[in-house]
Amino acid sequence: GKKVKVFELDQVNTLNVKVETLKKAGIKHDWITYIPVDYANESWVEKLLGAGFDKTRKTLFLWQSVSLYLEADIVKETLRKMADLCVDGSIIAQDFYSKAFALGEYSKTAKRFMGIIEKMGEPSKFGIDMSDDPREAVESFLRECGLKMTNYIQFGEKLDIEPFYCIVEAEVRPHKAGMTITEQKEIVRKGYDKLSYAYRSDNATDDEGFYTEWVNCLKDKIAAGSPVLDLGCGCGLPATKLLSEFFKVTGVDFSEVQIERARKLVPAAEFICSDIADLQFSNCSFAAVVSFYTIIHIPLDEHREILMRIADWLSPNGYLLIIVGHEAWTGSENKYLGVEGGEMMWSHEGAETYTQWISETGLRILWTRFIPEGESGHTLVLARKSINK
Structure with a gap:
């Protein structure tokens, strides 16, 4: 932890839960900089830079289990901001659900899962159409955001018609990174x-x-x-x-x-x-x-x-x-x-x-x-x- 500078951005209540969980588990976390963000009224980019984020250093962004709850244009905008924020060779690790899964059309399991999410007050809004060529669909989406996919793992291809979930790594394109x-x-x-x-x-x-x-x-x-x-x-x-x-x-x-x-x-x-x-x-x-x-x-x-x-x-x-x-x-x-x-x-x-x-x-x-x-x-x-x- 001492060799890596870690920033954790989230809504204040969610951050408090994370901190309490780490405390109960006895895990040291004093090397993590926690940044509470009101996404509706604050710029997460400005908050991150204000907390000491160095955009001249290579960065690994982890963005997991979030895109499902956002509109497509917000997902694109966020990924583009990440790409603009860091230098050549920085990596964004991200997960995506399929559009069919997000709509609850994939299987009985998907429908139950989406039902639980909606009861929690967070209805699913975004998924990528993986019905044809899922890898190309995800890669194309990332290209639109100025990112180059470097790793792709999908889940569910043997369980139903199409994959329902994938994890990707994408590299910030050199010409895009940090350029106004x-x-x-x-x-x-x-x-x-x-x-x-x-x-x-x-x-x-x-x-x-x-x-x-x-x-x-x-x-x-x-x-x-x-x-x-x-x-x-x-x-x-x-x-x-x-x-x-x-x-x-x-x-x-x-x-x-x-x-x-x-x-x-x-x-x-x-x-x-x-x-x-x-x-x-x-x-x-x-x-x-x-x-x-x-x-x-x-x-x-x-x-x-x-x-x-x-x-x-x-x-x-x-x-x-x-x-x-x-x-x-x-x-x-x-x-x-x-x-x-x-x-x-x-x-x-x-x-x-x-x-x-x-x-x-x-x-x-x-x-x-x-x-x-x-x-x-x-x-x-x-x-x-x-x-x-």
């Missing part, structure tokens, strides 16, 4: 400053056909000369240039190198060098907003707010044409496109999450298309703002 949103953005900005020409030369035409097809989705829907916003325009090729042949285009990118090139390559368009999160446009300013391969580079915590703002910027009956992640993933490369020192980051949810978020803004999803790339790909979404929005 500003730091994540700087990696992307500096990355595209350095990678601009490697990503797309002044005369690249290899994938112009795809962009032409995507831009044509708007040609028959929006009047010529209408104002269109291109978020994450890069050097302006090929999307902004294609759009500028039909519409009055404003391109936005926060790489100074990309914007400088865009102004030369696409003189018909206007360009703004800015973080998308800092943009200020009046409501109903654009007949369409286009964004190809951009939101996947923005820190995940900002995605929903950006989509809400896009919806505000669109005119009634305006269109959003956007490429989002197909599967949830957070990752980085230190030598992107083979360029030494060309660091890049990605952070995105899966397509279903984005269609839900876009729908929540009041836009109506018209269609989605899978855009293959390598072993996976991305999803192209076309959505429309109603005239009453």
Whole structure:
């Protein structure tokens, strides 16, 4: 115990029970720092840091028998906070119940167990769908939280249709650990400053056909000369240039190198060098907003707010044409496109999450298309703002 610094966070009554239990058992516990937390009204992160937690040291988080009682978004938020709080190589040990078990649908045993829990005043709320590939389902959930699963043990596969419970170890991904949103953005900005020409030369035409097809989705829907916003325009090729042949285009990118090139390559368009999160446009300013391969580079915590703002910027009956992640993933490369020192980051949810978020803004999803790339790909979404929005 003397070589390990241990913090125990819990509600005050629960902590008191734990301390009394240790005393009765005659177990020394003076090396444990107990931190009472009112989770409804206090930040457990601030309480932990205030108690002397050193976020520069590797940490083992134990989070057991808790997620079952929380909403899914709270589970994700908590795991992401853990990932943001500690350094590379830190480990989170966690357990999960299956969704069927949490709903009491698994077996007679599960139903009895859930009945007992509900009588105690703590109804189950969260479980992972383990009906298909349980290991992949859990691993995918952890990826969404910036974690890499390193160990997985499941229970119940021989007793019924699917596992009802699993214990996992997950490692904090190096690019995610302890990094602020500003730091994540700087990696992307500096990355595209350095990678601009490697990503797309002044005369690249290899994938112009795809962009032409995507831009044509708007040609028959929006009047010529209408104002269109291109978020994450890069050097302006090929999307902004294609759009500028039909519409009055404003391109936005926060790489100074990309914007400088865009102004030369696409003189018909206007360009703004800015973080998308800092943009200020009046409501109903654009007949369409286009964004190809951009939101996947923005820190995940900002995605929903950006989509809400896009919806505000669109005119009634305006269109959003956007490429989002197909599967949830957070990752980085230190030598992107083979360029030494060309660091890049990605952070995105899966397509279903984005269609839900876009729908929540009041836009109506018209269609989605899978855009293959390598072993996976991305999803192209076309959505429309109603005239009453």
